[in-house]
Amino acid sequence: MLARLYRLLLHAYPRGFRARFGDELTAAFLEGLGRARAIGPWRASTFLSTRLADAVLSGLAERWSQRPFPSTKGRHMMLSHLAVDLRAALRLMRRQPGFTLVVVLTLAIGIGANTAVFSLIDGMLLRPLPYRDPGQLGFLWTKLEWIGVPRAWMSGGHVFILQNQTTLVEDFVALQVGETQLTGTGQPEQVRRAFTTANVFEVLGVSPQIGRSFQAGEDRAGAANVVVLSHALWQQAFGADAGVLGRRVMLGGVSHEVVGVMPAAFRFMSPSSLGMPVTPDVWIPGTWDFASLPTSPFNLAVMVRLKPGVTLAQARAELDTIGSRLDREQYGSRGFGWHLAGVVDDLTAQVRPALWVLAGAAALVLLIACANVASLFLVRGVGRERELALRAAIGASRGRLAAQLLVEALTLTGIGAAIALVFAVVAVNALKVSVPAPIPRLDQVAVDWRVLAGTIGVTVAIAVVFALLPMVPLGRPALAGALKEGGRSVGAARTQRLRSAFVVGEVAMALMLVFGAVLLIRTFAAIRGADPGFQADGVLTARVSLPPAKYPQAQGAPEFIARIVDRVSVLPDVVASGAANAPPLSQRASQINARPTSPADAPRLLVDLVAATPGYLRAAGLTLIRGRDFDLSDRPGGPQVCIVDQEFARTAWPNDDALGKTLRVEFVETDVTVVGLVRQAHLYHVHRDDRAQIYRPHLQSPTLGATIVARANGDPAALGPAIRRIVAELDPAQPVAEIRTLGRVVEDRLFERRLSTNLLAMFAGVAVLLAAVGLNGLMAYAVSQRTAEIGVRIALGAELGHIERLVLGRAVWLTATGLAIGAVGAYAASGWLRAQLYGVSPTDAVTFAAVAIGLLVVALASSAVPARRAARVDPVRALRSE
Amino acid sequence: MNRSADVLPPFTAVEFEILLSLAAGDLHGYGILQDVETRTAGRLSLRPGTLYRAINRLLAHGLIAEVAPARASGDARRRVYHLAAEGRRLAAQEAERLDGQVATARARRVFKRREA
Numbered sequence: 001m002l003a004r005l006y007r008l009l010l011h012a013y014p015r016g017f018r019a020r021f022g023d024e025l026t027a028a029f030l031e032g033l034g035r036a037r038a039i040g041p042w043r044a045s046t047f048l049s050t051r052l053a054d055a056v057l058s059g060l061a062e063r064w065s066q067r068p069f070p071s072t073k074g075r076h077m078m079l080s081h082l083a084v085d086l087r088a089a090l091r092l093m094r095r096q097p098g099f100t101l102v103v104v105l106t107l108a109i110g111i112g113a114n115t116a117v118f119s120l121i122d123g124m125l126l127r128p129l130p131y132r133d134p135g136q137l138g139f140l141w142t143k144l145e146w147i148g149v150p151r152a153w154m155s156g157g158h159v160f161i162l163q164n165q166t167t168l169v170e171d172f173v174a175l176q177v178g179e180t181q182l183t184g185t186g187q188p189e190q191v192r193r194a195f196t197t198a199n200v201f202e203v204l205g206v207s208p209q210i211g212r213s214f215q216a217g218e219d220r221a222g223a224a225n226v227v228v229l230s231h232a233l234w235q236q237a238f239g240a241d242a243g244v245l246g247r248r249v250m251l252g253g254v255s256h257e258v259v260g261v262m263p264a265a266f267r268f269m270s271p272s273s274l275g276m277p278v279t280p281d282v283w284i285p286g287t288w289d290f291a292s293l294p295t296s297p298f299n300l301a302v303m304v305r306l307k308p309g310v311t312l313a314q315a316r317a318e319l320d321t322i323g324s325r326l327d328r329e330q331y332g333s334r335g336f337g338w339h340l341a342g343v344v345d346d347l348t349a350q351v352r353p354a355l356w357v358l359a360g361a362a363a364l365v366l367l368i369a370c371a372n373v374a375s376l377f378l379v380r381g382v383g384r385e386r387e388l389a390l391r392a393a394i395g396a397s398r399g400r401l402a403a404q405l406l407v408e409a410l411t412l413t414g415i416g417a418a419i420a421l422v423f424a425v426v427a428v429n430a431l432k433v434s435v436p437a438p439i440p441r442l443d444q445v446a447v448d449w450r451v452l453a454g455t456i457g458v459t460v461a462i463a464v465v466f467a468l469l470p471m472v473p474l475g476r477p478a479l480a481g482a483l484k485e486g487g488r489s490v491g492a493a494r495t496q497r498l499r500s501a502f503v504v505g506e507v508a509m510a511l512m513l514v515f516g517a518v519l520l521i522r523t524f525a526a527i528r529g530a531d532p533g534f535q536a537d538g539v540l541t542a543r544v545s546l547p548p549a550k551y552p553q554a555q556g557a558p559e560f561i562a563r564i565v566d567r568v569s570v571l572p573d574v575v576a577s578g579a580a581n582a583p584p585l586s587q588r589a590s591q592i593n594a595r596p597t598s599p600a601d602a603p604r605l606l607v608d609l610v611a612a613t614p615g616y617l618r619a620a621g622l623t624l625i626r627g628r629d630f631d632l633s634d635r636p637g638g639p640q641v642c643i644v645d646q647e648f649a650r651t652a653w654p655n656d657d658a659l660g661k662t663l664r665v666e667f668v669e670t671d672v673t674v675v676g677l678v679r680q681a682h683l684y685h686v687h688r689d690d691r692a693q694i695y696r697p698h699l700q701s702p703t704l705g706a707t708i709v710a711r712a713n714g715d716p717a718a719l720g721p722a723i724r725r726i727v728a729e730l731d732p733a734q735p736v737a738e739i740r741t742l743g744r745v746v747e748d749r750l751f752e753r754r755l756s757t758n759l760l761a762m763f764a765g766v767a768v769l770l771a772a773v774g775l776n777g778l779m780a781y782a783v784s785q786r787t788a789e790i791g792v793r794i795a796l797g798a799e800l801g802h803i804e805r806l807v808l809g810r811a812v813w814l815t816a817t818g819l820a821i822g823a824v825g826a827y828a829a830s831g832w833l834r835a836q837l838y839g840v841s842p843t844d845a846v847t848f849a850a851v852a853i854g855l856l857v858v859a860l861a862s863s864a865v866p867a868r869r870a871a872r873v874d875p876v877r878a879l880r881s882e
Numbered sequence: 883m884n885r886s887a888d889v890l891p892p893f894t895a896v897e898f899e900i901l902l903s904l905a906a907g908d909l910h911g912y913g914i915l916q917d918v919e920t921r922t923a924g925r926l927s928l929r930p931g932t933l934y935r936a937i938n939r940l941l942a943h944g945l946i947a948e949v950a951p952a953r954a955s956g957d958a959r960r961r962v963y964h965l966a967a968e969g970r971r972l973a974a975q976e977a978e979r980l981d982g983q984v985a986t987a988r989a990r991r992v993f994k995r996r997e998a
Contacts, residue, residue, distance in 0.1 A: 017934075017935075017938060020938070021911075021934040021937070021938065024910075024911050024912075024934065024960060024961065025930050025931075025934055027912070027960065028911060028912045028915065028930045028933075029930060031912060032930075050929070051929070051930070054929040054930065054931040054932075055930075055931060057931070058929065058931025058932060058935060059931065061931075061935070062931075062935050062938075
């Protein structure tokens with residue numbers, strides 16, 4: 001591994017040299033590494049860093065030393081000057097390793113962080129999807145404002161209305177995503193299927209890699225069953241066999257003919273109204289006849305392609321017109337309408353705010369890094385004023401001097417950018433493999449050359465400006481002054497003012513970052529600490545989704561699930577078991593309308609419906625406040641019952657006991673009696689849910705899919721194989737999927753938030769570090785410049801404490817100014833962050849005070865060494881040096 | 883610069899050290915590195931980059947040459963270097979020059995070390 005890295009770095013050498021000595025250099029490197037390792041890790045690491053740097057620097061030096069000796073005319077001269085300057089720059093870098101290291105690392109961090117984050121943003125939010133005219137594609141949603149639903153799916157009836165009334169939409173694609181079972185190809189497997197209108201691939205403008213896409217009419221009732229496979233499933237379940245075309249596979253217990261396989265690069269995510277978008281494994285034509293479908297339920301994801309030249313805004317205006325007419329005529333003007341969103345915007349809606357916060361943070365880090373680098377260049381520039389003046393005096397043109405400074409700045413930036421690139425690639429890839437759940441479009445992210453170029457461009461521009469600053473005082477009159485021995489540097493005072501301004505700015509930006517990071521950390525802690533309404537410890541979940549062909553209208557499905565639960569409950573170590581179609585955090589519940597039967601004017605409520613078996617409440621660790629759990633007497637023929645959560649009880653019967661009350665729910669003909677009251681167990685977010693919940697017995701409200709939930713005494717993960725075996729014994733063709741502990745489910749749900757919090761915390765840490773380095777450098781330099789003055793003070797009897805306070809006072813003043821500016825900035829940015837916070841205000845005073853004090857302490861600590869040095873100035877020597 | 887080939891050597895101090903190492907017998911690159919280090923008691927520790935760049939130059943100017951490695955050394959990747967006649971001549975010339983300088987320095991009491 002190290003040998004490979006070393007070999008890679010050897011490319012700094014010219015090709016011929018590498019061919020000749022590469023093997024020997026590598027052998028010597030490995031031998032030396034072995035010896036250094038034998039001595040100890042410290043020795044090994046110093047060996048490594050010097051040898052790797054040596055490879056690059058010597059290589060570049062060899063390259064440039066091969067240039068022909070300077071001739072005296074034209075382009076050749078430019079080139080040879082460049083060679084000379086580069087050699088000078090490399091020499092300078094080797095002579096000032098501290099300066100080089102700080103500049104290069106600072107640049108690498110700033111550029112690397114920005115490149116990584118903006119590559120993410122570019123790949124996920126900005127780059128168009130790989131479809132034909134992706135700008136003309138959008139997703140269509142139903143707005144039901146009177147029940148607080150901004151994004152419901154579409155109903156078939158409404159699609160029909162729109163098909164007839166819009167003039168701007170070219171095509172409608174309807175999709176319905178769910179689970180199905182792939183059997184007959186080895187182990188039965190649960191796969192994600194999309195029912196779709198036959199025009200889907202044509203509208204997207206993509207063709208299958210092999211085979212064909214759907215033909216018109218294949219989505220009519222009675223057409224032959226055909227399926228198009230995703231590339232991933234084709235490889236995984238069919239070994240990428242081209243002979244799969246024409247083969248029949250069993251999906252959901254029904255035979256389908258494979259007609260096509262999509263290309264590997266094809267990506268499609270069907271949006272879901274509440275949870276994360278879904279990538280289908282199999283595409284099957286649905287058989288909807290929109291003309292005869294009702295205007296509810298809202299159960300279709302609908303994608304539209306606008307006619308060429310039509311903008312989203314124009315299409316929205318037309319949809320609003322049609323929608324508001326419908327609202328008046330059919331919905332009593334209660335706020336019915338449609339919402340049209342661009343495909344990329346729609347798919348990334350959930351991750352976008354966090355990404356932009358990260359982008360802001362990365363940009364601030366880059367600014368701080370640039371300020372530090374500029375500051376370092378300024379100091380060095382002042383130190384070199386005399387050298388430059390001397391060279392100007394003996395005849396170097398200003399252009400030549402500027403060129404040399406430029407080459408130095410560019411060399412440093414170039415090396416920093418190279419390290420940054422490695423850093424960004426590693427970071428982006430690490431991020432991609434560490435993500436547990438599919439985040440839309442993340443798999444398409446790669447470090448983008450344009451992003452890298454842009455970031456480097458900004459940095460180079462800044463480096464160049466500040467590298468050239470020392471040139472400014474080189475007007476003729478200043479020359480003599482600069483050359484005078486002991487003459488005060490012309491630019492020093494101005495430089496110090498500029499650097500002070502940089503430090504103030506750095507502190508301000510660091511404050512904003514740290515404050516934001518601490519707010520997010522507190523948010524994360526608050527969410528972690530919030531009661532999700534269930535107890536995840538010791539619980540294993542496993543998804544069983546039954547084929548509709550075998551269980552028409554879900555008939556017999558609850559009985560099959562109950563048999564699994566029965567067998568699981570007698571496994572050793574299992575203390576409770578049950579099943580539900582929508583377990584905690586599954587985002588799977590269906591929304592239905594429920595209305596209390598009394599009082600007569602009780603409002604209709606949109607609630608999440610969970611179908612659960614007896615024992616589910618205990619297995620998932622829900623809290624039954626009053627009443628009873630479901631039991632075996634709650635059968636389809638018996639009285640219809642339900643359990644409600646306290647949210648529902650409070651809204652429906654604010655002054656009354658919910659037990660024994662009755663309500664009407666959609667799709668049930670009779671009254672449903674409340675037999676129990678539970679604390680809400682969240683289905684969507686760890687810390688909150690938006691809707692009230694109703695639980696119904698699985699037998700009375702059958703579903704094809706159910707998640708088995710088992711609470712164990714010991715390690716719940718150990719139950720996985722047993723559950724798999726039980727299901728296989730009951731039905732060998734039945735797949736079991738998503739075997740995960742409930743704890744894992746919670747962690748996965750928190751992943752995005754944890755990631756963005758960690759990243760922001762990292763950026764904040766880097767910002768503080770850079771600001772501290774900047775402040776330390778400024779104070780150290782100030783002390784060195786004022787040595788004579790301090791010497792005089794000490795000679796005249798100033799106390800040492802007074803001298804220290806003089807230095808620290810300056811540091812505190814700069815820091816305080818920065819904090820004040822940062823406070824204004826943080827306040828201005830608070831609105832930006834508000835949506836991401838929970839349990840803490842974006843202007844939380846305690847957090848702010850703690851962060852400010854913390855930064856002040858860091859500032860004092862980073863100025864302590866220069867202050868100590870100031871107090872130790874030897875007055876005699878200080879005065880003599882003047 | 884009036885660098886005259888007659889007065890100043892066409893090689894650097896590092897290259898001179900390499901010539902000195904090879905004067906005792908043929909060595910491969912890593913052997914030179916170790917020899918220099920032991921001879922100077924660790925005061926001069928060559929980085930591989932510096933070493934091979936120097937070797938490259940000496941080869942190019944014909945001061946040293948590559949020879950077939952002894953069979954016993956076993957490692958085919960390792961090239962063995964030999965001090966060429968031209969290298970030996972220039973090294974001797976440089977040594978003489980240095981000797982003269984040392985004598986002068988001593989005579990003028992630039993450094994006080996016991997007489998050899």
